Amino acid sequence: MNTDITASAKPEYPVVDRNPPFTKVVGNFNTLDYLRFVTLTGVSVTVGYLSGIKPGLKGPSMVTGGLIGLMGGFMYAYQNSAGRLMGFFPNEGEVAHYQKRGFNN
Numbered sequence: 001m002n003t004d005i006t007a008s009a010k011p012e013y014p015v016v017d018r019n020p021p022f023t024k025v026v027g028n029f030n031t032l033d034y035l036r037f038v039t040l041t042g043v044s045v046t047v048g049y050l051s052g053i054k055p056g057l058k059g060p061s062m063v064t065g066g067l068i069g070l071m072g073g074f075m076y077a078y079q080n081s082a083g084r085l086m087g088f089f090p091n092e093g094e095v096a097h098y099q100k101r102g103f104n105n
Helices: 022-027 031-051 058-086 092-101
Strands: none
Touching: 022 058, 031 058
């Protein structure tokens, strides 16, 4: 099975890195990515706490909700960062940054 997204969809924006490694994607997180990450985690902790009030499991449900939000927020930020590097999302900042540093992939 071919899991390469670029095989079925062509990027609409300039490609910075067609297959970015984990460290490059995480290093490319911008302020909005971190904001989404933290917001999703915070909302999940709150929802976990509130859903545990009635059965009396506030602590465990809050921790579980927080972990789910933490993982979901990270994956959402990672998806946006990787999409910008691969040219699937608007990436003017990344193109300017990597052209200035002299990297072309």
